[in-house]
Amino acid sequence: xxxxxxxxxxxxxxxxxxxxxxxxxxxxxxxxxxxxxxxxxxxxxxxxxxxxxxxxxxxxxxxxxxxxxxxxxxxxxxxxxxxxxxxxxxxxxxxxxxxxxxxxxxxxxxxxxxxxxxxxxxxxxxxxxxxxxxxxxxxxxxxxxxxxxxxxxxxxxxxxxxxxxxxxxxxxxxxxxxxxxxxxxxxxxxxxxxxxxxxxxxxxxxxxxxxxxxxxxxxxxxxxxxxxxxxxxxxxxxxxxxxxxxxxxxxxxxxxxxxxxxxxxxxxxxxxxxxxxxxxxxxxxxxxxxxxxxxxxxxxxxx
Amino acid sequence: xxxxxxxxxxxxxxxxxxxxxxxxxxxxxxxxxxxxxxxxxxxxxxxxxxxxxxxxxxxxxxxxxxxxxxxxxxxxxxxxxxxxxxxxxxxxxxxxxxxxxxxxxxxxxxxxxxxxxxxxxxxxxxxxxxxxxxxxxxxxxxxxxxxxxxxxxxxxxxxxxxxxxxxxxxxxxxxxxxxxxxxxxxxxxxxxxxxxxxxxxxxxxxxxxxxxxxxxxxxxxxxxxxxxxxxxxxxxxxxxxxxxxxxxxxxxxxxxxxxxxxxxxxxxxxxxxxxxxxxx
Numbered sequence: 001x002x003x004x005x006x007x008x009x010x011x012x013x014x015x016x017x018x019x020x021x022x023x024x025x026x027x028x029x030x031x032x033x034x035x036x037x038x039x040x041x042x043x044x045x046x047x048x049x050x051x052x053x054x055x056x057x058x059x060x061x062x063x064x065x066x067x068x069x070x071x072x073x074x075x076x077x078x079x080x081x082x083x084x085x086x087x088x089x090x091x092x093x094x095x096x097x098x099x100x101x102x103x104x105x106x107x108x109x110x111x112x113x114x115x116x117x118x119x120x121x122x123x124x125x126x127x128x129x130x131x132x133x134x135x136x137x138x139x140x141x142x143x144x145x146x147x148x149x150x151x152x153x154x155x156x157x158x159x160x161x162x163x164x165x166x167x168x169x170x171x172x173x174x175x176x177x178x179x180x181x182x183x184x185x186x187x188x189x190x191x192x193x194x195x196x197x198x199x200x201x202x203x204x205x206x207x208x209x210x211x212x213x214x215x216x217x218x219x220x221x222x223x224x225x226x227x228x229x230x231x232x233x234x235x236x237x238x239x240x241x242x243x244x245x246x247x248x249x250x251x252x253x254x255x256x257x258x259x260x261x262x263x264x265x266x267x268x269x270x271x272x273x274x275x276x277x278x279x280x281x282x283x284x285x286x287x288x289x290x291x292x293x294x295x296x297x298x299x300x301x302x303x
Numbered sequence: 304x305x306x307x308x309x310x311x312x313x314x315x316x317x318x319x320x321x322x323x324x325x326x327x328x329x330x331x332x333x334x335x336x337x338x339x340x341x342x343x344x345x346x347x348x349x350x351x352x353x354x355x356x357x358x359x360x361x362x363x364x365x366x367x368x369x370x371x372x373x374x375x376x377x378x379x380x381x382x383x384x385x386x387x388x389x390x391x392x393x394x395x396x397x398x399x400x401x402x403x404x405x406x407x408x409x410x411x412x413x414x415x416x417x418x419x420x421x422x423x424x425x426x427x428x429x430x431x432x433x434x435x436x437x438x439x440x441x442x443x444x445x446x447x448x449x450x451x452x453x454x455x456x457x458x459x460x461x462x463x464x465x466x467x468x469x470x471x472x473x474x475x476x477x478x479x480x481x482x483x484x485x486x487x488x489x490x491x492x493x494x495x496x497x498x499x500x501x502x503x504x505x506x507x508x509x510x511x512x513x514x515x516x517x518x519x520x521x522x523x524x525x526x527x528x529x530x531x532x533x534x535x536x537x538x539x540x541x542x543x544x545x546x547x548x549x550x551x552x553x554x555x556x557x558x559x560x561x562x563x564x565x566x567x568x569x570x571x572x573x574x575x576x577x578x579x580x581x582x583x
Contacts, residue, residue, distance in 0.1 A: 003306045003428040008313035009439060011321040017446060019321070019439070022313070037486070041443035042494040049436040049501055100320045103375045104327075198541070198555040199489060205544045206486055209478065285501065 005062050006052045012095060015087050017070030020095055021048055026065040028120040028298060029091055033069045033084065035127025035180070036207050036255075040068035043126055046282045050291055058291065060298040065116060067091050071132075075211035077222060081135035088136070092118065092168055117162045121172040122297045123242075126281045127256060128212060130179030130245070134226050137242050140169050141233055154240055173297040174245035177281035177290065181227065181247070182259040183218025184208075196254075200276075204254060218257055227261055234263045248293050250275030306431070311365035314435075318358065319372055322442045323351045327379040339464065343455040345383040346397055346520045347445065349406060352380050353517040354438060356405060359417050361510070362426035363434050373416055384410040397458070397520035401513065430510055433502040437514050440498060444491045444521075453484030457532050458523045465532055469539065478543065485536055488522075492562045499565075515566075525567035534559055 007021035019040060034043040041048075048068075051061040069087050071080050090098075097115050102108045125133045144150040144166065154171060156164035163171070207213055215222060234243040248269055249258045255277040260268050272280060272289055283291040306314070326348045333344040355372065358364040373380070384406060398406065408414035445451050456464055468481055499511055524530045537559040541550040564570055 001428040001432070003431055004310070006306070006310065006428070006432060006435075008310045009317040009321070009435065010313065011317055013320065017443075024307070024310075038490075039443055039447065041440050042490050045436060045440055045494055045498050046501065048439060049432065049498065052432055053501070100316050101324065103319070103372070105375055107375075197558055198551055199558045202541060202544055202550070202555070203486060203489070206478070206482065206540075209544075282497065284497070 001053070001055065005055055007048075007066065010095070011100070012067070012090070012098070013101065014090060014098065015070065015083070018087065019068050019070075020091075021051075021066040021068075022096060023061075023063060023065055025063065026116045027063040027118065028060075028122065029065050029067060029116075029118045030122040030124060030294065030298075031067045031069060031088060031091060033123070033125045033129030033132055034071075035125075035129050035178075036210055036213055037073055038126070040070045043281065044068055046284060047291065047294075050283050050288075054288075054291070058295050060295060064122075064298065065091075065096070065118070067095065069129075073128075073210055073212045075215055077128075077131055077135050077212070077215070080132050081139055084132050084136045085139055088121075088123075088169065089165055092121070092165055118168065119163075120298070121168045122175065122294065123172050124175045124177070124294055125179060126177045127277065128180050128216070130174075130176040130181055130247075131216065131223070131226065133174065133176075134181065134230060134245075137169065138226060138229050138233075140166060141240075141242070142229065145233060145236065150237055150240070154237075170240050170242050172242050173300065174242060175294050175297050176245050176247040177293075178249055178253055178256055178277050179245070179247050179260075180216050180256045181223065181261065182257040183220065183223055184213055184216045184256050185254070186217070200278075207255065231262055234261075238263075246293075246297075248272065248280060248290070250277065250280040252276040253280070305362060305426070305428075308365070311363070312368060314358070315364045315368045315372060318355065318364065318438070322354065322438070322445070323372070323376060326351045326445070327376050330379050330383055339455060339459040339461075341386060342459045343451075345386040348379060348383040349387070349398075350517050350520070352410075353402065353405065354441075356409070356417050357510075357513060357517070358434060358438075361430045361434055363431045369417065381410060397523060399516045399519065402516050425506065427506065429504060429507060433507050433510055434514070436498050436502070437495070440491070440495055441518060444487075447487050449480050449483035450487035450491065453481055453488060453536075454521045456481075457529050458521065458526075460532075469535060481536060482540055482543070485540055488533075489559070489562065492522075492565060496562070496565055519567055522563070522566035524563040525569070530560075530563060530568050533563065 005024070007023055010020040010022055012018040012020055017039065032040065032044050032047070034040055048066070051058065051064070051066065055062050069084060071083065074080060094115065099108060123133050141150060144153045150170070153164070153166040156167040158164050230243055233240070237243065244264055244267075246267060246269070247260050247264070249271045251271040251273045252275060253271070258271060281290050283289070326344065330344040330348045333341040355364065355369060359366065359369045409416055409418065456468060502511055519525075522529070524533065534556050537555060538552060541552060541555045560568055
């Protein structure tokens, strides 16, 4: 391993709890969004370690900046998505060069990083994270579509030749782990399998008390609107990559309904044996599927 | 190749921003707070000194920058150390001997800053990567208010403090911040265990051990009272959330205890007191 190719951590003070792992010469940005009651570290810590540990096997990650969006669960998706849009704008614009706070003496240490021009944007969501991402995309895309300029926006570049914010978002690749797109399992029907650890059962019961969880019932107004609008946009603008996500579920999924949008049925992947809502997104040495799932998005964008 | 200068600088900047500065600020605020919060914040700040010390020793932080940072926060470090020296019994309970040795030698002036020996820590890419993963996990724990608040109460709370939290709740169906904290601690311990399992290799064994020891004060499950408090809270969580008759108390306590063994809890097979707790 070559430490000079490792990622360095960066606190993103403007977005409480959010962080980045920055490469030396990045070409792509990968943004991670955790799920219910999660946080960026406990959900994505294995990714954070393995992208450097296995950099010889997956060299594309050496050229990626990783960003971990953090949010506190709130009852409504819309404000969370609005904050996420601001976060992505910050990521693409100035995350690498924002100044940290001063030391007690007043000295300011300037980061030794240059602004990056990302060729590609990959957006990775787990559970509720996918719903936040979908809603954020609609907040950007819907007005553009209504104004008849969405395809122009998707091809947009700035004066310096770098992709515009809208173009980056619309051309992003979406990778979801156990997305809550179709809805969550009704609280009263969460299983109490004798084989399931008791702690896991309690965590699930506690999760189901979360107001956000309760607002993600299948067929509910929020999820129905997001699904219909996304499918409608896909039908009109199927060349825009961000309207179609690739999703991965575990066979032991116990929180969300295992299903995808209509236009994503053709690319629906088989469930991963032996993995649950929590474990599906956590790569290990003997379970590299999550890492490869996202790496494939990088490979496709690289070609 | 080792880290580039820019990377070392960025590593240190992150550490100061995400860990050290906040803890120093909390320590300063604790002067006006309770004894409990003062003790918690003192330990927390000294722990951050130990992270800085370890990171420098393994080549994750730059030498000059680390010294500068230590100078910037020296009065806080010494203040936290003084707060513990005045209560030697407390200090003895919370930090292990190797950890105390580093603090005692460096902050007393008997050894140069960052000169205290920690055997078998070396500079390697593998070591730095492991260090970073555990650092990222640790800083996220402290920033979650419910978990740090619960840890403070578990480890430093008096019997009266604890009793107020656990006052008779039979039939009381509402959850509160303590439940948030309980699940946050469980998630942390699970994630920590998983991360450590990825850090394979004999050369990492010393790093894993030392980093666990500098954090162990926060869980301190070696202490019977802390361990039993956490189990009691777990039992309350099960009773409050689980439908009647569907949560196996004994199985729940065993699962919680099993995680706690990573943080000093004595395996039940070795402890008569532990077995008797399960029978209650």
